[in-house]
Amino acid sequence: MFFTQTNWRPITEGICIPLGSLVLALVLFGVFVTILGNNPLTVYEAMHQTAFGNWRTFQGTLLRAAPLMLTALCTALPARMGLMIIGNEGALVIGGLGAVITGLLLSYGNLTPSLTATPTELSPLLIQLSMALAGILFGGAWIGIVGALKHYRGVNETISSLLMNYIAIALLNHLVEGPLKDPRSLNKPSSFAIPEPFMVGNIGDTRIHYGLIYGIIACLVAYILIQRTTFGFAARVAGGNMKAALVSGLPVGKLTLVICFLAGSCAGLAGMVEVAAVQSQANSSLIAGYGYSGILVAFVARYNPIAAAMVAILLGGIINSGGTLQRNFNMPDATVLLFQGLVFLVVIYSESLYGRFGWFRQSQSQ
Amino acid sequence: MASEALGSVGVFVAILGGTLRGSVPFLFVSLGECLTEKSGKINLGLEGTLLTGAMSAYAVSFLLQGKLGSGLAPWIGVMASGLAGLCLGFIHAWLSQQRRVNDIAVGIAMIIFGSGVAFFLGKSFIQPKAPQLPTLDLGFWSTVPAVQSALKISPLFLFGMALAPVMHWFFRSTRWGLIVRAVGDSPDAALAMGISIPKVRMICIMVGSLFAGIGGSGLSLYYPGIWSENISSGQGLMAVALVIFARWNPIQCLWASLFFGGAQALGPALQAVGIDQGRYLFNAIPYLLTLVIMVLTCSPRKTLTGAPGALGEKS
Numbered sequence: 001m002f003f004t005q006t007n008w009r010p011i012t013e014g015i016c017i018p019l020g021s022l023v024l025a026l027v028l029f030g031v032f033v034t035i036l037g038n039n040p041l042t043v044y045e046a047m048h049q050t051a052f053g054n055w056r057t058f059q060g061t062l063l064r065a066a067p068l069m070l071t072a073l074c075t076a077l078p079a080r081m082g083l084m085i086i087g088n089e090g091a092l093v094i095g096g097l098g099a100v101i102t103g104l105l106l107s108y109g110n111l112t113p114s115l116t117a118t119p120t121e122l123s124p125l126l127i128q129l130s131m132a133l134a135g136i137l138f139g140g141a142w143i144g145i146v147g148a149l150k151h152y153r154g155v156n157e158t159i160s161s162l163l164m165n166y167i168a169i170a171l172l173n174h175l176v177e178g179p180l181k182d183p184r185s186l187n188k189p190s191s192f193a194i195p196e197p198f199m200v201g202n203i204g205d206t207r208i209h210y211g212l213i214y215g216i217i218a219c220l221v222a223y224i225l226i227q228r229t230t231f232g233f234a235a236r237v238a239g240g241n242m243k244a245a246l247v248s249g250l251p252v253g254k255l256t257l258v259i260c261f262l263a264g265s266c267a268g269l270a271g272m273v274e275v276a277a278v279q280s281q282a283n284s285s286l287i288a289g290y291g292y293s294g295i296l297v298a299f300v301a302r303y304n305p306i307a308a309a310m311v312a313i314l315l316g317g318i319i320n321s322g323g324t325l326q327r328n329f330n331m332p333d334a335t336v337l338l339f340q341g342l343v344f345l346v347v348i349y350s351e352s353l354y355g356r357f358g359w360f361r362q363s364q365s366q
Numbered sequence: 367m368a369s370e371a372l373g374s375v376g377v378f379v380a381i382l383g384g385t386l387r388g389s390v391p392f393l394f395v396s397l398g399e400c401l402t403e404k405s406g407k408i409n410l411g412l413e414g415t416l417l418t419g420a421m422s423a424y425a426v427s428f429l430l431q432g433k434l435g436s437g438l439a440p441w442i443g444v445m446a447s448g449l450a451g452l453c454l455g456f457i458h459a460w461l462s463q464q465r466r467v468n469d470i471a472v473g474i475a476m477i478i479f480g481s482g483v484a485f486f487l488g489k490s491f492i493q494p495k496a497p498q499l500p501t502l503d504l505g506f507w508s509t510v511p512a513v514q515s516a517l518k519i520s521p522l523f524l525f526g527m528a529l530a531p532v533m534h535w536f537f538r539s540t541r542w543g544l545i546v547r548a549v550g551d552s553p554d555a556a557l558a559m560g561i562s563i564p565k566v567r568m569i570c571i572m573v574g575s576l577f578a579g580i581g582g583s584g585l586s587l588y589y590p591g592i593w594s595e596n597i598s599s600g601q602g603l604m605a606v607a608l609v610i611f612a613r614w615n616p617i618q619c620l621w622a623s624l625f626f627g628g629a630q631a632l633g634p635a636l637q638a639v640g641i642d643q644g645r646y647l648f649n650a651i652p653y654l655l656t657l658v659i660m661v662l663t664c665s666p667r668k669t670l671t672g673a674p675g676a677l678g679e680k681s
Contacts, residue, residue: 032486084470149657154666158410158470159607163653166600170650177646295474334485334595341479345461348475352464 013360018300021350022314025343032338038329050324051317058317059207063278064290065309065316066208067092069215070270071294072301072308073222074143077263078157079303080226081255082239087146087161088267089291090168091139095268096275097172098138099131100180100282103194103275106130111180112192119195127198131276132214132269139268140261142168147260151253157260169287176283190283200277211273215309218266222305225262235259267291289337293319296340300347315340376512377635383516384631385624386523387589391416391598392623393526394581395605396612397533398451398574400619403609404537405570406550406676407462410473412578413602414480415454419447419582421488424593428496436497444499444522444583451579454480455572462571463564469678477603491593499587520588522580526620529577533616546570550674578602600653601630607656611663613672629655 030040050057074088104111106127107119146164149155173189180191200210226232238245238252245252270290279285297315301307322336355361395412402409427443434442458476462469502524505517537543548556549566556563585601586593608626612618633648663670 035487084468084474086474149661152666153661154664155657155660156610156664158474159603160657160660162603163600163607163657166653167650167657170646170653174644174646178644292478296478299471299475332486332489334482334489337478338482338486341475341482344475344478345457345472348467348471349461349464352466354466 009360013354013357014302016360017350017353018302018347021346022300022343025339025346028342028346029339032342033331036329036331038331043325043329046324046328047318047321050321057320061313061317061320062208062212063316064319065312066211066215067270067274067290068294068297068312068316068319069212069219069309070266070273071290072297072312073218073294073305074139074263074267074291075295075298076301076303076305076308077222077226077266078147078259079298080232080239081235081259082242083147083150083256083260084158085143085146085161085260085263086158086292086295087143087164087264088294089287089289090161090165091142091264091267092271092274092291093165093168093172093286094142095135095139095265095271096279096282096286097175097271098134098268099272099275100191100194102134103127103131103198104192107195107198108192112182115184119198124198128200128276131194131198132272135268135270135272135275136265137268139271140263140265142268143264144257144261146264147257150260151256165291172282172286173284180282182281185281185283188283188285190281193281194276196280198276199280200273209273209277211270211277214269214273215312218269219305219309222262222266226305231255231258267294270294289319293340296344299344377639379510379512379516380635380638381628381631383512383518384635385628386516386519387627388630389623389627390520390523390526390584390588391581391601392605392608392626393523393530393620394584395578395602396608396619396623397526397529397616398577398581399606399609400574400612400614400616401533401546401577402571402574403614403677404550404674405546405567406553406674406679407459407567407571408469408473408606408678409455409458409462409476409571409574410470410603410606411454411458411476411480412575412606413598413600414477414484415451415575415578416480416582416585416598416602417484418450418454418480419579420586420597421484421491421582421593422450422579423447423583424496424586425488425491427498427587428491428494431497437500439497440499440587443496443587444580447579447583448576449579451576451582452572454579455575456568458575459568459571463567485595488593488595492595496587496593498591499583501588520584522584522588526581526623530616530620537616547674550676553676578605581605604652604656607660610670611656611659613670614674615672626652626655 033040033043051061052058071088071092074091075085078085106122108117146157146161149160150157176189176191182190182192202209234250235255238250238255274286275282293315297308297311301311319336325331325335326333395416399412423443423446426446427440430439430442458472461467462472499520501518501520504519505514508514537547545561545566549563553563585597608622612622629652632651633645636648637645
């Protein structure tokens with residue numbers, strides 16, 4: 001992490017190449033903006049204003065960054081072991097479902113309380129912790145399935161995790177239209193709402209909820225786990241050279257299962273945060289694309305959890321500015337998706353640039 | 367409803383019709399993926415290609431109907447979808463052959479980019495109605511409307527059905543087919559034969575992507591015949607898994623596509639006869655089926671029979 005006399009050039013490379021690719025993606029995005037007849041420079045300025053312009057709008061950016069930090073870990077952790085898991089969206093949905101079910105059961109005693117039912121007297125902290133735990137367990141089990149399929153049957157984890165997203169969404173639709181449905185939700189079928197006192201609150205007098213703290217803590221813990229523990233070291237060895245890991249007797253199967261569980265539990269916690277701090281109920285608003293954007297965050301951060309937290313804030317800003325683009329420039333809501341796709345492609349291309357510029361090599365003479 | 371009167375026969379007819387309609391995107395995407403994977407590369411991004419193809423076919427058909435009439439315009443739309451596929455295929459082929467670039471990662475990026483392009487440029491085409499491709503009424507002999515509508519077959523479907531054996535013959539009996547297989551199975555041997563591996567892979571990925579784009583035109587110009595943002599819902603991705611199930615054999619891709627089309631038609635068919643319980647769960651059947659098939663056909667120890675030797679290796 002730290003600059004020394006000899007390694008500052010490679011570290012500069014690690015900062016310059018991602019930043020350069022973001023700039024290139026912005027330029028390419030400008031081409032699309034021009035196609036729709038807008039001036040790219042005005043659009044960039046408006047995006048910057050909304051995302052990071054002042055404290056009020058920056059709070060919106062941080063609100064969106066919170067789930068992104070958690071879903072990014074769902075891709076970043078297994079990637080260190082060489083597993084490409086993109087089931088973030090599904091694990092988020094399942095975690096959210098787990099949280100809402102737990103929250104309703106604890107506060108009302110059943111899933112479809114009568115309209116006059118009063119919530120219990122249990123301490124809000126207990127209920128919040130239980131909901132978080134449920135999100136973690138449900139999401140973890142969901143991606144744990146992907147890990148088990150990979151380990152026991154050799155099923156490609158990328159395809160299976162992506163298929164699991166669709167299954168999770170079908171499950172959500174089924175539950176909120178059937179067993180969990182609140183009869184009052186007509187236009188958008190939803191579960192019953194978690195009572196207000198049991199929701200995760202905001203930090204101080206801001207709009208930002210404590211989910212952001214969860215995200216930051218999770219990223220720090222993930223960093224320490226991967227970089228500073230034997231477990232993380234073993235996972236990285238397996239990711240670097242699977243044969244070497246097997247020959248040296250590392251429990252690759254156990255590592256796969258545990259890291260998949262941890263990955264899913266992060267995304268599941270993101271679902272809990274979305275349910276218990278933002279939506280208060282489970283419905284199709286859970287499928288807001290945080291899962292897919294989390295993949296991008298993990299990629300841009302090159303699977304480093306600390307970097308993921310920072311990239312999440314950056315991407316949160318871009319998502320936050322999506323509304324402005326729609327309102328002020330009459331651009332489609334998919335603009336943000338297109339921009340993310342461009343960033344993704346450019347960042348992948350930039351991978352091939354590492355080591356190509358001689359200037360970044362550390363000098364041999366010292 | 368006529369199908370209600372027919373009872374269980376009605377369900378069968380509805381599933382048959384749904385199979386013939388719904389298998390078009392599966393067929394084209396799986397044949398495209400088959401060609402791509404035979405050359406040793408994986409293209410996960412065909413989901414995005416399918417969406418972009420669907421959007422461009424619909425947009426072109428809508429924009430040209432005034433100039434060319436509603437008979438010719440959809441066919442130009444099909445060509446446009448193929449062209450869109452070629453372009454996305456070029457991006458994938460070029461990126462995935464860069465140093466230290468993983469083709470799975472490129473695929474994920476292409477899913478997001480392809481759907482982004484499709485939704486971004488296709489926003490203004492969600493409302494208007496574009497002229498559709500003509501259908502062949504193979505149910506003319508029947509007086510039952512349900513049978514007639516079930517047997518309205520798209521020329522695209524027949525084209526795809528013909529394409530499968532042609533591809534099979536191409537791989538087995540032509541010089542070019544041999545070159546593709548050599549590149550995919552043993553790049554070293556191909557190199558020794560004096561073949562340019564990047565060039566062959568570039569062509570295979572681009573043509574495979576062209577097929578997927580045409581499959582997209584089947585979605586927007588035939589069935590369901592509209593352009594909306596959730597028109598594909600993972601069919602492009604399922605088709606990628608389907609190629610594994612079909613053991614990289616184009617003929618088996620055809621059967622597998624029909625099978626998946628049928629699985630997808632199950633939910634709507636049951637709904638049509640009034641079984642509405644758990645319809646969302648029925649909609650999840652194709653995904654579950656794909657998972658189950660992958661669990662059954664994959665093995666943790668050995669590579670699959672029929673898999674191209676160099677598949678997924680770093681270039």
